[in-house]
Amino acid sequence: MAALFNFRLEFILFFLCIFPVAFSDELQTLLSIKSSLLYPTTSNVFKNWEPKTPSCNFTGITCNSDGEVKEIELSSQGISGGFPFDKICDLKSLERLSLGYNSLSGEVTGDLNNCVKLMYLDVGNNQFTGTFPDVSKLTELTHFYANNSGFTGKFPWNSFDNMSKLVVLSVGDNQFDRTPFPEVILKLRNLNWLYLSNCQLEGEIPEGIGNLSELIDLELSMNHFTGEIPKGITKLKKLWQLELYENELTGKLPVGFGNLTNLGYFDASTNYLYGDLSEIRYLDQLVSLQLLQNQFSGEVPAELGEFKKLVNVSLYTNKLTGQLPMKLGSWANFDFIDVSENNFTGPIPPDMCKRGTMRGLLILQNNFTGGIPESYANCMSMERIRVSKNSLSGVIPAGIWGLPKLEIIDVAMNDFEGSITADIGRAKTLGEIYVANNRFSGELPSEISKATSLVRIDCSNNQFSGEIPGTIGELKKIGNLYLQNNKFSGSIPNSLGSCVSLSEINMAKNSLSGTIPVSLGSLPTLTSLNLSENQLSGQIPTSLSNLKLNLLAFSNNQLTGAIPDSLAIDAYKGSFAGNNGLCSQNIKNFRRCYGESGKPKEWYTLLICLLVALIVVLVSFAGYLYFKKKGHKENETSLKQNSWNTKSFHILTFTEDEILDGIKHDNLIGKGGSGSVYRVQLSDGTDFAVKHIWTSDSGNRKISGTTSPMLRKPGKKSKEFEAEVETLSSIRHVNVVKLYCSITSDDSSLLVYEYLPNGSLWDRLHTCKKMLLDWETRYEIALGAAKGLGYLHHGCDKPVIHRDVKSSNILLDEFCKPRIADFGLAKIAQADSTKDSTHVIAGTHGYIAPEYGYTRKVNEKSDVYSFGVVLMELISGKRPIEPEYGENGNIVTWVSSKLQSKESLLSIVDSSIPEVFKEDAIKVLRIAIVCTARLPTLRPTMRNVVKMLEDAEPCGLVGIIVSKDDGSNKAEQLKDHTKM
Incomplete structure (x- = not known):
């Protein structure tokens, strides 16, 4: 008995001596992993990974009952750098390694094969390089995620030969070499989730896919699959999601497809599938049906109107006919429908927003008839209504114009009548209005100016009348204004000059009178101006010379006087026809300008010009003397007050001051929607193009002296600036413009490019x-x-x-x-x-x-x-x-x-x-x-x-x-x- 006691005591002492060493080794392994990685200073992920802390208490670490590391959970922690895969398998009891959704880089090495107890491995959604290693010895794996991780080359499909326990296999979104569907995967009979989207698979989907009878989720989208959908898919009775979109599949839905009665999500969009949708009528568990951009024909099965879970339907760009089921979308929290570009007829189903959750009604380019149901006027969740190019008629329900979340309303090319109501003033998120080619009438409501998110209005080819609201200048984001071919009268609002984002104005074929507003010449991004076929009078404002117009049309009005020389060019040939009172010295075959006596007026025009020039010179010289001293000190002080930050992306041969000295009006060579561009020449004759991207409070500032006042007032850097720097800073290509550096301060955003003398x-x-x-x-x-x-x-x-x-x-x-x-x-x-x-x-x-x-x-x-x-x-x-x-x-x-x-x-x-x-x-x-x-x-x-x-x-x-x-x-x- 004593001998047995002594043996047990010796065994316990041996156990106590050995295992602290083992636990210490695991601690050192974890600390080594920490030292190999980069992570945000604000992150708490490794905060308690310290030598004095027991490793089982580390954040993200789970130990087994013996105190050995069993699980490492480090997903979505902002970690970067190369992961030490050569050390991780020193943790002999490791069963779960989760590293997904980080920014890990480098290669995934074959050392992972030593983690023979791994059951769960997630290295997905990272930035690794190279090919994925052979991991064929990980025979205990049940979950394997390696999707969207930057892997290239040939994928070692044979790794899965012995992984019969796999339940989840996710290796999509990697640009592997083109390869047929790997037959070895068909042996993994326990799979319930297979994600192979966007990984360069080609050829036909094998019939044997039907042998994976446990599949719940099968995703094969964005590959190069050809041929028909295999009939074997109809055997997958447990299938809940099937994703086949963006392939080159042909043929009909296989007979028996309706056997997939558990299917909730089906997307076979953007293929070459054809035939009818009769098999769909049995899939009453459908939540989402996406078959857009195919060649399906026939009618939508009436049974869809009884599907209790259906919330999304996208069938656009097919050849479908007949009516939509009237009860469609009335049972669940319906989200959106898009059946555009088909041949549907009949009325719009009235109850798709019955539960107040619908976001999108898109049925454009069909043959729908009737009106927009009154029920949609109460659909407060609606974001997009697009019903153009149909045979719809009647009056738009007033409440639709003012839906609080509406972003776009497109009812163009129908037979609607009535007016745009004052409700539109409540549409704070409305970005685009398309009502062209209908029979709308009445005045454009002044409340439209309260829809301050508008970027595009197209009311062309209707019967609108009355004056254009003077408050339209409050639409600071408006970029395109199309009012042509209506009955608008009165003058063009001067307030349009406040719409600083306008790029196109078309008011042709109306009854507008009065003069052309001088303020239009101050619009920095205007490229198209069409005011033809109205009753406008007076002279063409010289301020329009400031614009860089691609299209200018003033024909068939009652304009008089001389055409500004800068507009009397070949590019605008024909723009002034039908204005008998206009004259020009520069346009060929156009009436020349004469004085009151009937004789050429060049001599007194020249005299007036000389007198004006003399006055300008005298005033400018006096102003120069006054501002020279004051302005020099002010500019110098302004520059000294700025703290500049230069980020160079190439070797620089200039300084900040040399660039800043060139930002002046004389060097301005272009304006765009986001800022101004200057040609800055250094003392050695080298030219650079310097772009200033306007901040939120600098868009209306003007440049004077040698330094722009826009460099003085604090402002937030624009998204355009950030996008341009992020994109160009790392790009090196002979056919992409070279960005030398960015120069920024609290109130300035400048980009310095190579100068290209031949323009655009x-x-x-x-x-x-x-x-x-x-x-x-x-x-x-x-x-x-x-x-x-x-x-x-x-x-x-x-x-x-x-x-x-x-x-x-x-x-x-x-x-x-x-x-x-x-x-x-x-x-x-x-x-x-x-x-x-x-x-x-x-x-x-x-x-x-x-x-x-x-x-x-x-x-x-x-x-x-x-x-x-x-x-x-x-x-x-x-x-x-x-x-x-x-x-x-x-x-x-x-x-x-x-x-x-x-x-x-x-x-x-x-x-x-x-x-x-x-x-x-x-x-x-x-x-x-x-x-x-x-x-x-x-x-x-x-x-x-x-x-x-x-x-x-x-x-x-x-x-x-x-x-x-x-x-x-x-x-x-x-x-x-x-x-x-």
């Missing part, structure tokens, strides 16, 4: 600075710009979406080599980019991709569309928006209308391009047509656009574009890509 492509194609560009030069501009944009999309760590690609944002150096510029709207692509502000229009009218009107989302394919428009400008020499395109037309629709024959196709090409290069121009035109395809999935990537342009290198050979035998077929093929 827009200037060289469309303005008085127009130059004759031969085809080789146009081609090189197209290819260079494509390479720059391709680098943004494919060459950066994360894709950069420009969001405002247009010819005025393509700058040219002295050799006409292009640079992509102006990144004020750019954004870094995120995994979840679900919502852009309605009140910031992402893009420029004429360049915006059509899908933006539905979703407000932009991606790389939106940039591709805009680039296609630029190509059409280069080929045709025309602007994106021209009067000849017709109402609501643009260059894309115009090109589409020219594809019927060889002759009309050739007529698109700019007449200044020699015949020998027209074949080459047509090659690029075909690329432009594909880039502007209606469906984003039909557009190529910018990487492919570059390849296609390289293949279209000018050869100078005269050739026939399409032969007589196959001309019609090719024309039809081109038309398919440009369907509007």
Whole structure:
């Protein structure tokens, strides 16, 4: 007995001696992990990871009953740096390692294979590099997350051969090499969640997918799958979510699809699926049905109207017919419906907002009849109403105009009547109004000025009358104002000069009288002004000379006097016709200006000019003497008061003071929606372009002396400034404008760029600075710009979406080599980019991709569309928006209308391009047509656009574009890509 007691005592002493060493080793391992990582100073994650603290008490650490580390939970902690995977498996009892949603970098090494007890591994949503290692020895794994972590190359699918216990496998959102569906996954019979979206899978989805009978969630979206949806999917009776969107699937929904009676979320959008939706009628557990951008036909099953859980329906851009079920959306907290671009008929279901939760009613471009049901006037949750291009009629329920969360109301191209009511004054979030092409009448209510979030108003082609409200100047965010072809009378409000964001004004074909307001000349971003076919009188204000207009139209009014010389240019040819009282010394074939005696008035005009010049010189000299001393001290004091912060992104050969000294009115070379640009020349003759992005309180400041007062008043840095710096600071590409540095203080935001002497492509194609560009030069501009944009999309760590690609944002150096510029709207692509502000229009009218009107989302394919428009400008020499395109037309629709024959196709090409290069121009035109395809999935990537342009290198050979035998077929093929 004593011997047994002694043995037990010795064993206990041995145990006590050994295990403290083991526990000490685990403590050192954890402290080593901490020392390898970077984390925010404000984070508490490692606050108690200290040598004197027991490791089992560390934040994020869980131990087993023996005091050994069992779980590490460090997800979503803002951690960065390289994780020491070579040390983590020293924790021999580790079963759970969670590192997801951080910014970890470097490689994930094969040392993980030593963590043989791991059951849960999450390295997803990080910034690793390289290929994912072979982890085939982790046979105990039940949950494996490696999605969206930057992995590339060949994925070791064979790792899963022995992982029969896997319940969750998530490896999507990694750009692996193209590969077929990995058959080894079909052996994982315990899987209930399989996430393989956006990881470059191709070929057909295998029939064997039906053997994974435990699947609840199957996500295969954003790949390159072809063929039909396999019938095997119909065996997955437990399936709750099925995501197949953005592939190249064809065929019908498989027979038996209705057997998936547990399916709650089904999204097969943006494929080539066709046939009817009859199988859907059995899926009464559906919460969300997303089948947009396919080729489905037939009617929506009536049973959908009885689905008790249905809250989202997106079926837009199909070929569906018939009526929507009248009870649709009336049972649950319905969210939105989008069935646009189909052939639906009948009335709008009245009860989709019955529970007060509906956010979106989008049914545009169908054949719906009747009116908007009165019930929607009480839908306080509604954000977007788009019912344009239907056969709707009647009066819009008054309450709709004033819905408190409404962001856009689009009822254009119907047969509505009545008026816009005073309720609109309550619509504080309303950004856009489209009521064009209806029979609206009455006055525009003055209360519209209280809807201060408005950025676009289109009331064109109606019967509105009365005066334009004088309070319209309170709409500081308004960018586009279309009131043409109505019965407006009275004068144009002078207050329009306060709408500092206006870029387009169209008031043509009304009965407006009085003079053109001088205040319009102070609008910093105005590019289009159409006041033709009214009864305006008086002289054209010289203040309009300050504007940089792409379109100016004053024809058929009663204007008198001399046309300001700066407006009497070829770019505005025809803009002044039908004004018998106008005269000009500069416009050919236009009435010359004469004095009262009937003799030329040049001599007394010259005398008056000399007298005025003399007075100006005397006053200026006196002012100079007065302000020189005072102003010098004031400016010097102002500069000394600022604390400057310079962030350089290239080697600098200048100082802050040299740049600041150049910010003066004499050096101003351009104004845009977000600020001013100056040409600053150093003493050695080097030029730089310096952009000042206006802060919230500096937009109306003027520049005087040698230093701008805008450098004196504190203001918040704009989002445009932050976006531009974030985007350009790390970019190095010959076709992207070079940002040398940013210079900021509490009240100033300056960006210093390389100076490009040839200005923008827009200037060289469309303005008085127009130059004759031969085809080789146009081609090189197209290819260079494509390479720059391709680098943004494919060459950066994360894709950069420009969001405002247009010819005025393509700058040219002295050799006409292009640079992509102006990144004020750019954004870094995120995994979840679900919502852009309605009140910031992402893009420029004429360049915006059509899908933006539905979703407000932009991606790389939106940039591709805009680039296609630029190509059409280069080929045709025309602007994106021209009067000849017709109402609501643009260059894309115009090109589409020219594809019927060889002759009309050739007529698109700019007449200044020699015949020998027209074949080459047509090659690029075909690329432009594909880039502007209606469906984003039909557009190529910018990487492919570059390849296609390289293949279209000018050869100078005269050739026939399409032969007589196959001309019609090719024309039809081109038309398919440009369907509007």
